[in-house]
Amino acid sequence: MNRELRVAVVGAGPSGLYAVDALAGQSEVPVSVDVLDRIPVPFGLVRYGVAPDHLSLRGVRDTLEKVFAHAGVRFLGGVEVGGSVTLEDLRSCYDAVVLTYGASSDRHLDIPGDDLGGSIAATDLVNWYCGHPDAPREQVEAALAGVRDVVVVGVGNVAVDVTRVLAKTAVELEHTDMPQHVLDVLAKSSVSDVHVLGRRGPVQASWTTKELRELGELVDADVVVAAAEVDVPPPADRHAAKNLEVLQGFAARTPTGRGRRVHLHFCARPVALTGGDRVESVVVERTELADDGSASGTGVTWDLPAQLVVRSVGYRGLGLAGLPFDGARHVVPSEEGRVLDDGVPLPGVYVAGWIKRGPTGIIGTNKKDAAQTVASLLDDARAGSLPEPSHPGAEAIDELLADRGVKVVPFAGWRAVDAAERALGATRGRDRTTIHDRAALFEAAEER
Numbered sequence: 256m257n258r259e260l261r262v263a264v265v266g267a268g269p270s271g272l273y274a275v276d277a278l279a280g281q282s283e284v285p286v287s288v289d290v291l292d293r294i295p296v297p298f299g300l301v302r303y304g305v306a307p308d309h310l311s312l313r314g315v316r317d318t319l320e321k322v323f324a325h326a327g328v329r330f331l332g333g334v335e336v337g338g339s340v341t342l343e344d345l346r347s348c349y350d351a352v353v354l355t356y357g358a359s360s361d362r363h364l365d366i367p368g369d370d371l372g373g374s375i376a377a378t379d380l381v382n383w384y385c386g387h388p389d390a391p392r393e394q395v396e397a398a399l400a401g402v403r404d405v406v407v408v409g410v411g412n413v414a415v416d417v418t419r420v421l422a423k424t425a426v427e428l429e430h431t432d433m434p435q436h437v438l439d440v441l442a443k444s445s446v447s448d449v450h451v452l453g454r455r456g457p458v459q460a461s462w463t464t465k466e467l468r469e470l471g472e473l474v475d476a477d478v479v480v481a482a483a484e485v486d487v488p489p490p491a492d493r494h495a496a497k498n499l500e501v502l503q504g505f506a507a508r509t510p511t512g513r514g515r516r517v518h519l520h521f522c523a524r525p526v527a528l529t530g531g532d533r534v535e536s537v538v539v540e541r542t543e544l545a546d547d548g549s550a551s552g553t554g555v556t557w558d559l560p561a562q563l564v565v566r567s568v569g570y571r572g573l574g575l576a577g578l579p580f581d582g583a584r585h586v587v588p589s590e591e592g593r594v595l596d597d598g599v600p601l602p603g604v605y606v607a608g609w610i611k612r613g614p615t616g617i618i619g620t621n622k623k624d625a626a627q628t629v630a631s632l633l634d635d636a637r638a639g640s641l642p643e644p645s646h647p648g649a650e651a652i653d654e655l656l657a658d659r660g661v662k663v664v665p666f667a668g669w670r671a672v673d674a675a676e677r678a679l680g681a682t683r684g685r686d687r688t689t690i691h692d693r694a695a696l697f698e699a700a701e702e703r
């Protein structure tokens with residue numbers, strides 16, 4: 256190929272931006288990269304998933320942002336692949352397409368009452384408190400109104416994030432970049448007890464030790480664990496052993512009469528949500544563990560009062576027209592980042608991040624994952640196996656988007672949003688207040 260390679264990266268979250276870094280950071284194959292995201296601002300889960308009170312983790316965006324300093328890297332915000340443009344459109348304009356659009360949907364409990372009012376997905380709650388433009392604000396705020404008892408189902412890091420945010424005081428949350436309406440709702444919260452349910456034992460929980468430990472550091476919430484539930488032999492796995500140690504430390508504490516309580520339960524799975532229009536309680540069943548760590552019900556049940564149930568049982572990837580999809584694993588089938596169609600590579604189409612491997616790992620996991628995908632792409636470029644696009648010119652995508660009336664937000668638009676959010680935060684003595692409304696984001700982006 257006697258011109259530079261043109262690559263589209265779909266999704267400006269961590270895996271997408273790590274892929275851009277790997278592409279733009281090498282000099283062997285000259286490359287230009289367009290990063291498309293349906294949201295008018297970059298950073299994906301770093302902006303809309305990492306908990307707002309995890310300031311240092313959110314600071315990763317300063318590192319990720321540096322990829323846009325590379326010559327030949329552009330941000331095309333507000334462009335929805337599968338909406339205003341199709342995968343086929345991208346394949347006609349670029350030599351290669353790297354899909355890193357993540358896993359935006361949620362999993363269900365599939366138990367009676369799962370769809371009652373007051374039963375919501377953690378993804379909706381997280382989107383709301385992070386200020387995602389698509390968050391179902393009315394539904395979440397209605398679900399939170401007047402709640403005293405919350406049940407969070409699942410013992411992963413998202414469950415810990417949600418629990419911590421619900422149990423924190425307004426003062427603890429003030430220094431975050433949450434939208435102002437979110438802070439105002441949480442400041443008036445009547446939550447007193449948050450019960451977290453793990454269907455397996457304390458050593459099978461998937462949270463990380465640092466995150467678990469933070470539940471014991473809340474200013475106005477006691478963490479409550481029944482000693483009998485964490486009285487199990489120390490596991491061989493170092494990470495699980497550390498978690499057990501922290502949990503046993505919690506169990507040894509005497510509650511100090513703080514305003515709120517976080518209760519951690521193990522071998523306890525929800526079997527039904529009950530109530531009228533709205534959830535009133537959760538029927539919980541005691542489970543027992545088999546040698547392989549799987550849980551089965553014992554038939555022993557009890558009721559936990561709950562006016563809010565948050566299911567935090569994992570994210571779920573979605574398919575895209577024109578792209579093979581593994582409906583059982585909710586990922587795009589691939590080998591070393593090359594998308595497979597019936598086991599055969601789909602030329603010029605790649606995946607990285609959660610849509611490639613499922614919703615697992617921490618932010619840094621995506622760096623290695625994206626590097627593997629980019630290595631495959633560059634190998635294919637060197638081998639001459641990338642298909643020739645029908646519209647290879649650099650202007651082809653711009654013309655296509657203009658023809659379809661798509662308003663594209665460039666990187667300078669994000670810079671303008673960034674300045675507007677900092678200015679908004681300063682009016683309340685905060686570093687930043689997230690702008691959550693889509694139209695307001697486009698408007699702020701115009702102020703450049």
Ligand code: NAP
Nearest residue numbers: 409410411412413414454461567568569570614615616617
């Ligand atoms: P996760 O770690 O997979 O946790 C899901 C939890 O839901 C597990 O405890 C699982 O239990 C439970 N579960 C699944 N189906 C269930 C059911 N039907 N009934 C009851 N419980 C059920 O997922 P996640 O918490 O959504 O996190 C996703 C990824 O993001 C993880 O890799 C996580 O570490 C990462 N993350 C990291 C941070 C951080 O680093 N601070 C913050 C947030 C998220 P079983 O184990 O029994 O299946």
